Amino acid sequence: MDIKKIVEYQKVDSKLFQLERQLNQSVNKQKCAQLSAIARDSQAKSAKLEEQASQIAKEIQDLFKIADQNKLKIKEILAQDVEKMSVEQIDAALALREKLMQNLAILDKKATKLAELANSVLSEFNKTKVNYKNAGEKYKEYKEAYDKEVSEISPKVQELQKELRELAKVVDAKLLEEYKKRRHDRIFPVFVSLNNKCCGGCHMEVPASSLSKLEKEGILVCENCRRVIYKD
Ligand SMILES: [Zn+2]
Numbered sequence: 001m002d003i004k005k006i007v008e009y010q011k012v013d014s015k016l017f018q019l020e021r022q023l024n025q026s027v028n029k030q031k032c033a034q035l036s037a038i039a040r041d042s043q044a045k046s047a048k049l050e051e052q053a054s055q056i057a058k059e060i061q062d063l064f065k066i067a068d069q070n071k072l073k074i075k076e077i078l079a080q081d082v083e084k085m086s087v088e089q090i091d092a093a094l095a096l097r098e099k100l101m102q103n104l105a106i107l108d109k110k111a112t113k114l115a116e117l118a119n120s121v122l123s124e125f126n127k128t129k130v131n132y133k134n135a136g137e138k139y140k141e142y143k144e145a146y147d148k149e150v151s152e153i154s155p156k157v158q159e160l161q162k163e164l165r166e167l168a169k170v171v172d173a174k175l176l177e178e179y180k181k182r183r184h185d186r187i188f189p190v191f192v193s194l195n196n197k198c199c200g201g202c203h204m205e206v207p208a209s210s211l212s213k214l215e216k217e218g219i220l221v222c223e224n225c226r227r228v229i230y231k232d
Helices: 003-024 027-079 087-168 173-184 208-217
Strands: 191-195 219-221 228-230
Touching (some): 003 173, 173 228
Parallel strands (some): 191 228
Antiparallel strands (some): 219 228
């Protein structure tokens, strides 16, 4: 089995891997992810606050309805002709009026509290909206910077990819397939040499039985790190 070609391929690919890692570790990329999360959270919070606000509005409306009913009753009491009423009836009417007035005062207090709550929800909503807007603006800045990073290394990436395509033509297809599988899982380097009876990737000692297999077949998959071990 010709290991040399795939090792050569890996050597070129390692440059590509470095560039990918550089992009992955980019501060701009991380900032973009953070700001996206903030924007998402702000949006979710806004939706929640909107729901809360409409609930409060409904409660206030209900209170007003009850208050209107009370006011109507008071008006009815006041409209009664006292001339035709007994003293007991007048007393009862006055007591009812007193009770309704008290209820109105309680409703008024409740409405005031709800209005205060509505105000705080609104101010929270506005704050959230500002956060969302700021996150969006900052995201744009970092995204532009990140895109610039990408475009700066892009020619180098394309050049390496082209070189790899050429090299791939002469690499054993099965080895390349094994290579690409691990590369996809971000295991790198994929092919490592045997070092002092140890895996050149994770440094785990290779058991004697596997060593003879390696001797016979030329390669061996490390049981610990899944890398492909070869003999120099
Ligand atoms: Zn290993």
